[in-house]
Amino acid sequence: MSRENQQMPMRSVPTARQLRLGTELRRLRERAGLSSTEAGRLLGTNQTTISNIEASRLGVSAERLRALARNYSCADEALITALIDMAAQRKRGWWEEYREILPTGLLDLAELEHHAVALRTAYIAHIPGLLQTPEHAREIFRQAVPLLSPPDIEHRVSHRVKRQAILYRDKPTPYTAIVHEAALRMRFGGPDVARGQLQHILDMSEHDHIKVLAIPFDAGSFPSSGQSILYAVGPVPQLDTVQLDTEHGSELLDAPAQLESYRIVLDRMEAVALTERKSRDLIQSIIRALKGK
Known part of the structure; x- marks a missing residue:
């Protein structure tokens, strides 16, 4: 050798x-x-x-x-x-501290997000993980099947919060989140948690590197309405990656034809979404409804 x-x-x-x-x-x-x-x-x-x-x-x-x-x-x-x-890049990332605690797919996701040049996401029934508050995330994990123990829930919440650091670092990752109105109206954890979650999305959407686009109910049909999508942009197009959440865990796609298909899907989803300003208006109206006004 x-x-x-x-x-x-x-x-x-x-x-x-x-x-x-x-x-x-x-x-x-x-x-x-x-x-x-x-x-x-x-x-x-x-x-x-x-x-x-x-x-x-x-x-x-x-x-x-x-x-x-x-x-x-x-x-x-x-x-x-x-x-x-x-x-x-052989240095161990922060996610490695969870290697014996969390599923490998969650570690792969954190690594993928950390190295991406830009991120595009689309969610129908959930708030994107990078925009979730700890209280919202905790309620999501409490609904896991099979049930998670309290320590396991807290490990997942802390992992999710640490993933969000890419939006706060000196050179934050450009992030576009397409979120359906269905996800915005979910009341995980009750009205108070829901209000806090929506206000957090509004606050994050004010950052120049973060774009939040809402798809209203009356937008009608659009592609891939039944799944969440994460499109991680690499330093060159050949190194882009798509991550999908499935019932059997996280799935990573990188074949050129697959990447092109999901680029088209996300472009079409953005086309039916509201503008950034109108998306914020929709979120504000849902917050007012939660306050009973």
């Missing part, structure tokens, strides 16, 4: 970001029409090393990644630079 491979220990549980890097390297190899055996020979190694890199069991240095890009005839410098950044 080469000195470089000796310096990079094999991983037992790669993160979603590490898996994505391996996927992109496999795609580059396949576009070049090379087998893993041929790719190994060009790199001066073997098929097993290429397979381990693509499966994210083995890390890859910037020099080796550039050599792979040359061998695969990839001249997209922006993509190569983004892949090198992905490979170089």
Whole structure:
């Protein structure tokens, strides 16, 4: 085994970001029409090393990644630079403290949001997690099936609150949230919690980097009305990712055709949503109704 491979220990549980890097390297190899055996020979190694890199069991240095890009005839410098950044980021994120406590999908979501250049979300029956108050989030988790213990609920609430830090850092992540009126009218936790939640959304929507767009009931039909969508914009379009919440957990999509489909879906949802000002007016009217005025 080469000195470089000796310096990079094999991983037992790669993160979603590490898996994505391996996927992109496999795609580059396949576009070049090379087998893993041929790719190994060009790199001066073997098929097993290429397979381990693509499966994210083995890390890859910037020099080796550039050599792979040359061998695969990839001249997209922006993509190569983004892949090198992905490979170089070995520092443990804050979400790793939850590794033995929360489902892996929640950790993958936090990692995805943390590294995204911009985020677009669409929710029908729930308030987006990045805009939830602790009181609202706590009530959501109390309804989980199977029931969560009080400590488990608090772990999930604290994780959700820490995810929101990307909206407050020195260079906050641009964030667009499309929220249906149904979600805005849900009274999770009762009128007081609901009022506090809606006021928080109004306050957050005043930030320049946050756009909240409401779809009113009278907007009629629109695509993907039955699911929530998170579209995480990568440093280059090839590294965009879609995250979906399903009954069996979080699902990450990154195939080019899937990304294009969800870009279109979100564009169409924004087209039927109210403007930012009218969205705030709708939220204000719901708050007034909760106050009985």
